[in-house]
Amino acid sequence: MLIREDILTPKERMMALLTGKPLDRIICMPIVTTNLAQLIGKTVKEFQLDGQVMADAHIAGFQKFGYDLIYLFTNCSCVAEAMGAELVYSEDEPANCEVPVINSREDLSKIKVAENNDGQLPVYYEALEILNQAVGDQVFISVCFSGPVSTAATLRGVEAFARDTYADPELCHTLLRMATDSCKNFIREIVSYGAIPIILEPIASGSLFSPKMFDKIAFPYIKELVDLAHELKALIPLHICGKTHKIVDKMTDTGADVISLDKCDLMIAREKVAGRALILGNIDPANELLFGPVEEIHRICIEAIDTMKGYTPAFVLSTGCETGNKVPFKHIQAMLDVARSHGLYEYIKEN
Amino acid sequence: MDKETLFREISHALVEFEVEKVAELAEQTLLQNIPAFETITEGLVTGMKEVSRLFEEEEYFLPEVLMCSDAFNAGLEVVNPHLDKASLEKPIKMVIGVVEGDTHDIGKNLVGILSGASGFEVYDLGRDVPLDRFIEKAEEVESDMICMSTLMTTTMDGMKTVIDRLIERNIRDKYKVLIGGGPISQTFCDKIGADLYANDASSAVRKAKELMGRV
Numbered sequence: 001m002l003i004r005e006d007i008l009t010p011k012e013r014m015m016a017l018l019t020g021k022p023l024d025r026i027i028c029m030p031i032v033t034t035n036l037a038q039l040i041g042k043t044v045k046e047f048q049l050d051g052q053v054m055a056d057a058h059i060a061g062f063q064k065f066g067y068d069l070i071y072l073f074t075n076c077s078c079v080a081e082a083m084g085a086e087l088v089y090s091e092d093e094p095a096n097c098e099v100p101v102i103n104s105r106e107d108l109s110k111i112k113v114a115e116n117n118d119g120q121l122p123v124y125y126e127a128l129e130i131l132n133q134a135v136g137d138q139v140f141i142s143v144c145f146s147g148p149v150s151t152a153a154t155l156r157g158v159e160a161f162a163r164d165t166y167a168d169p170e171l172c173h174t175l176l177r178m179a180t181d182s183c184k185n186f187i188r189e190i191v192s193y194g195a196i197p198i199i200l201e202p203i204a205s206g207s208l209f210s211p212k213m214f215d216k217i218a219f220p221y222i223k224e225l226v227d228l229a230h231e232l233k234a235l236i237p238l239h240i241c242g243k244t245h246k247i248v249d250k251m252t253d254t255g256a257d258v259i260s261l262d263k264c265d266l267m268i269a270r271e272k273v274a275g276r277a278l279i280l281g282n283i284d285p286a287n288e289l290l291f292g293p294v295e296e297i298h299r300i301c302i303e304a305i306d307t308m309k310g311y312t313p314a315f316v317l318s319t320g321c322e323t324g325n326k327v328p329f330k331h332i333q334a335m336l337d338v339a340r341s342h343g344l345y346e347y348i349k350e351n
Numbered sequence: 352m353d354k355e356t357l358f359r360e361i362s363h364a365l366v367e368f369e370v371e372k373v374a375e376l377a378e379q380t381l382l383q384n385i386p387a388f389e390t391i392t393e394g395l396v397t398g399m400k401e402v403s404r405l406f407e408e409e410e411y412f413l414p415e416v417l418m419c420s421d422a423f424n425a426g427l428e429v430v431n432p433h434l435d436k437a438s439l440e441k442p443i444k445m446v447i448g449v450v451e452g453d454t455h456d457i458g459k460n461l462v463g464i465l466s467g468a469s470g471f472e473v474y475d476l477g478r479d480v481p482l483d484r485f486i487e488k489a490e491e492v493e494s495d496m497i498c499m500s501t502l503m504t505t506t507m508d509g510m511k512t513v514i515d516r517l518i519e520r521n522i523r524d525k526y527k528v529l530i531g532g533g534p535i536s537q538t539f540c541d542k543i544g545a546d547l548y549a550n551d552a553s554s555a556v557r558k559a560k561e562l563m564g565r566v
């Protein structure tokens with residue numbers, strides 16, 4: 001495989017895409033996050049609690065791979081934490097909320113709408129400042145956070161939340177309202193650092209809720225976040241893991257600029273998104289990317305690129321979800337190698 | 352209402368997750384001296400079978416299954432005290448949990464719910480369960496089956512460890528080992544020497560019954 005050196009920087013490449021200019025290669029953004037802590041000999045826990053560690057790990061990762069986006073992400077519960085949930089931090093797994101805060105309506109007094117400095121959110125700002133200085137001229141930086149449904153369900157416990165959708169819709173929507181307002185405060189702050197806010201909704205996954213329920217509990221709230229980002233003149237991607245083939249059109253209807261997919265047939269996505277947004281995905285981080293071998297990773301990346309050939313505005317080669325601690329770095333490299341060989345475009349650098 | 356209509360109404364109300372209506376109809380069966388056993392098998396369990404089918408066909412999802420299971424339990428609570436235990440087959444016992452290191456428990460809970468609604472006696476160990484706990488509990492309750500779930504590739508080897516420990520202790524043949532969850536496959540099942548793999552909760556119940564010779 002002939003691997004060509006990049007001609008554009010990741011930032012130039014993204015700007016070219018956004019302004020309709022030619023690119024030197026396909027855009028490639030594997031979701032590499034907490035697993036970078038290993039690169040600098042730190043634990044996942046340190047990464048989640050110390051902005052300097054987060055930034056150093058990401059600088060090391062960016063220098064190693066040269067991918068097109070830096071994803072700042074700690075765990076799925078950080079907005080819930082900022083609203084009042086308690087998380088359990090273990091050394092090498094992302095933190096998790098084990099006991100829900102909201103066990104009845106009375107418990108609503110235990111949570112609040114998160115302000116920008118609540119919980120561990122400032123860890124992100126510290127990292128953003130350092131990263132903007134260090135690599136901000138070369139690459140865009142994003143912050144991933146759980147959206148309204150995933151945050152509300154974390155506060156309440158997933159199953160209690162699922163029951164509430166029928167048994168106590170009022171409580172359900174009260175939590176969704178508070179979670180949405182919390183996310184909005186966080187988005188304003190993220191955008192003020194020039195970073196891209198990315199909405200994650202693992203719990204709004206088509207593996208858990210019907211498309212009809214998605215319309216009720218997810219769509220209006222996610223759309224509100226998208227609208228806010230657009231008011232602030234920011235791009236906003238929407239990532240939903242698990243199955244999405246039945247909701248990918250609804251995800252696109254929210255107006256999100258990038259539809260980031262996990263278990264979804266790319267042919268279906270291509271047809272449903274239909275040029276309304278970038279499609280990002282969907283190499284499985286828990287299968288090929290974890291087990292390899294490198295040749296197999298090459299094969300499935302090439303297959304994804306070929307399936308999406310000619311898709312406009314663009315297909316972004318990425319993983320279906322974050323790459324875990326055990327995904328070997330050489331497997332992530334294999335994705336970028338494909339972008340720099342099979343994913344090349346003819347390009348003549350202007351002066 | 353005659354018996355058949357009543358059973359049909361119960362199933363229907365259950366599938367529509369009308370919790371109170373199921374309980375009311377169950378009361379009516381008692382007033383008419385219908386044996387609890389029949390109400391359970393022909394009203395409630397039939398309803399849950401339909402729920403199971405709807406889930407498999409992606410008509411129903413997590414909230415609907417949970418609500419239906421609440422309706423099922425509401426009906427069961429009414430008639431259970433009147434159940435003639437002698438009319439029952441000895442239930443199949445299963446110990447179920449999510450293996451150590453993993454906290455994804457939705458799939459496991461669905462398997463537990465649908466199994467319980469099909470007459471299994473379910474001992475739920477929860478999530479992030481220490482591996483030896485599966486064996487201890489199975490020994491303690493004299494379980495027929497050990498069921499393990501995981502959604503993470505990083506934790507699936509724990510299932511093999513449990514099987515290896517069963518072999519070490521010479522008790523492998525006492526239990527049927529069932530496994531499932533996102534990254535699990537028939538290939539993995541064969542590789543680690545488990546007895547059964549299923550990719551969703553409905554087929555899990557069906558296959559488990561077949562395995563135990565109850566169709």
Ligand code: B12
Pocket residue numbers: 074075076093094095096150158202203205207208241242243262263285286320321322324452453454455456457458459461462498499500501502503504505529530531532533534547548549550551552553555
């Ligand atoms: C919802 C979800 C969550 C929720 C979980 C809520 C909960 N209480 O369970 C939240 C947001 C909390 C979460 C957290 C995390 N998640 Co998550 N999550 C998912 C998601 C989107 C859906 C899983 C789900 O519930 N599906 C619905 C149920 C109904 O399906 P199911 O579990 O497969 O179960 C069915 C069958 O498998 C079968 N079955 C299940 N068990 C059994 C057992 C037996 C015996 C049998 C026979 C059958 C059977 O029957 C079930 C019903 O039909 C998946 C995506 C995916 N691709 O699956 C990721 C996913 C599982 N998560 C993933 C990750 C990485 C995480 C986090 C580490 C993220 C983070 N950085 O914080 C943490 C985990 C923390 C930890 N250590 O446990 C990865 C796992 C990757 C890997 N390494 O293998 C996945 C695959 C996403 C991805 N593509 O990368 N997650």
